[in-house]
Amino acid sequence: MNNYNKFMDKIEVTDEMRKRILKNISSADIHPKKQNFFIRYRSWIAAAACLAIIAIGAFTVVRLGDQNIVSPSQAEGSQSDPSTENNVIGWWDITECGSVDELSQAVGFTVTIPDELPFSYDSADYYATGDNMADITWRAGEDRVAWFRQKKASGDISGDCTSYKDERTLEISGAEVIASGDGELIRKAYWNYGEMAYSLNIDGGITEQQLTAFVSAVTGAR
Amino acid sequence: MTLTVYPRGISALLRRVAEAVIAALTMAHHSSEELQEDVNAQAGRILDSYGNSVLRLAYSYLHNMPDAEDILQETLIRYLRSAPQFESSDHEKAWLLRVAANLSKNRIDYNRVRLSEELNEEIAADEKNDLSFVWEAVKQLPQTQSEVIHLFYQEGYSTAEIAKLLSRRESTVRSDLRRGREKLRGILKEAYDFE
Numbered sequence: 280m281n282n283y284n285k286f287m288d289k290i291e292v293t294d295e296m297r298k299r300i301l302k303n304i305s306s307a308d309i310h311p312k313k314q315n316f317f318i319r320y321r322s323w324i325a326a327a328a329c330l331a332i333i334a335i336g337a338f339t340v341v342r343l344g345d346q347n348i349v350s351p352s353q354a355e356g357s358q359s360d361p362s363t364e365n366n367v368i369g370w371w372d373i374t375e376c377g378s379v380d381e382l383s384q385a386v387g388f389t390v391t392i393p394d395e396l397p398f399s400y401d402s403a404d405y406y407a408t409g410d411n412m413a414d415i416t417w418r419a420g421e422d423r424v425a426w427f428r429q430k431k432a433s434g435d436i437s438g439d440c441t442s443y444k445d446e447r448t449l450e451i452s453g454a455e456v457i458a459s460g461d462g463e464l465i466r467k468a469y470w471n472y473g474e475m476a477y478s479l480n481i482d483g484g485i486t487e488q489q490l491t492a493f494v495s496a497v498t499g500a501r
Numbered sequence: 502m503t504l505t506v507y508p509r510g511i512s513a514l515l516r517r518v519a520e521a522v523i524a525a526l527t528m529a530h531h532s533s534e535e536l537q538e539d540v541n542a543q544a545g546r547i548l549d550s551y552g553n554s555v556l557r558l559a560y561s562y563l564h565n566m567p568d569a570e571d572i573l574q575e576t577l578i579r580y581l582r583s584a585p586q587f588e589s590s591d592h593e594k595a596w597l598l599r600v601a602a603n604l605s606k607n608r609i610d611y612n613r614v615r616l617s618e619e620l621n622e623e624i625a626a627d628e629k630n631d632l633s634f635v636w637e638a639v640k641q642l643p644q645t646q647s648e649v650i651h652l653f654y655q656e657g658y659s660t661a662e663i664a665k666l667l668s669r670r671e672s673t674v675r676s677d678l679r680r681g682r683e684k685l686r687g688i689l690k691e692a693y694d695f696e
């Protein structure tokens with residue numbers, strides 16, 4: 280046991296705290312949903328749903344039997360297409376790459392980043408996710424992090440659902456860039472250009488001028 | 502034959518439905534008290550089994566006991582409301598820690614935490630004082646490193662488990678663990694014992 284464990288072990292739920300929490304919980308509205316019609320009658324509803332599914336399934340089987348539908352692959356007795364066999368690919372299938380070029384090969388398109396970034400960094404991690412998204416993490420110092428993503432898609436691919444105080448739309452190099460942040464500094468930006476979607480998150484924030492340089496370099500390189 | 506059996510079947514069915522309705526009404530009559538007892542029993546069990554772990558994790562984020570206690574209470578309420586089912590006690594604990602971590606991060610307002618902690622003198626003044634140098638060192642770490650340090654050393658999770666619990670990549674967790682250790686080694690010097 281190290282000293283951190285010894286320190287932490289002294290932080291514990293006291294009897295007074297336990298009583299206080301249990302008292303607060305007993306007066307809290309813990310189970311409003313239990314009075315809900317759907318909760319109260321859930322077993323009946325579940326039974327009805329099961330019956331409905333069975334009925335629909337039976338109906339479908341009868342219909343298929345009637346129409347004698349056979350897919351071409353079944354008719355030829357072939358195996359299913361291996362490319363679609365495991366078509367549910369999780370985002371969590373992540374491949375770590377050693378460079379931008381390696382990352383481009385992994386995702387199947389050219390990942391474009393500016394020669395000069397609007398922030399200094401001392402390490403970069405390159406990842407290709409299972410759904411062919413390029414994800415680059417730059418780390419600056421101990422706790423400043425920036426993320427860049429690129430994917431053949433449209434919309435917001437940042438994965439950042441934070442509600443920032445300010446949001447503005449910028450026109451940069453022919454791309455409509457949605458930039459969000461708190462005050463002057465931009466912490467999140469996403470844009471679409473051609474068939475690509477891009478996003479940039481910077482925990483410390485960057486200025487509009489820096490973002491413009493970044494987006495211009497990315498889209499201009501294409 | 503049909504005339505005798507069929508009505509019996511109907512009457513049996515009706516009797517069963519009536520019994521079910523009476524049982525449901527009886528249950529509804531007693532439900533609020535029983536539910537409350539269930540809630541109290543569940544809350545007590547969770548507090549006894551995982552209360553300290555949740556409280557310590559919240560404290561590691563928020564650096565003060567009132568906020569940590571609030572997070573423990575809110576985590577319990579979330580648990581009781583959603584009544585999740587788990588394969589094992591390990592999953593149950595991981596769920597609670599994950600919720601507590603998310604609630605703690607939501608509550609963090611960096612400046613407010615620092616300010617409130619400065620005012621929260623009882624922590625430094627009580628019996629923990631002799632070990633407060635370790636806490637002071639861990640507090641200086643960025644949150645991404647301190648949460649990994651806490652879960653690794655205090656809760657004994659592997660980096661893979663921490664990655665799952667915090668929805669982060671394992672490589673990033675390993676990197677944060679390494680950086681956290683390096684920084685602690687620099688601060689604590691000969692008192693460093695995170696191995």
